[in-house]
Amino acid sequence: MEADVLGVRNSYAYILEGKNIFNTLPVDEDDLIENADGILDCPFDGVLRKHKLSLRDLNDLICQIKLYKISSSM
16 A cells, blocks of 8 residues: 555545445555546446455445545554
């Protein structure tokens, strides 16, 4: 993951929230892509495949999907 000069390590995860579900899907560093504009991107379908899920699996369960940056001190 990325680290800055303050010794903070960043990781990312998709949070899946629904009426009866709250699930966290950690994102591998290899799945993060920095596009030409310098904006960080993470293709959701690839993360789902790594967790043995598909968009069809989520169709009835999920109300919101969010990508979070998680920072921790080293």
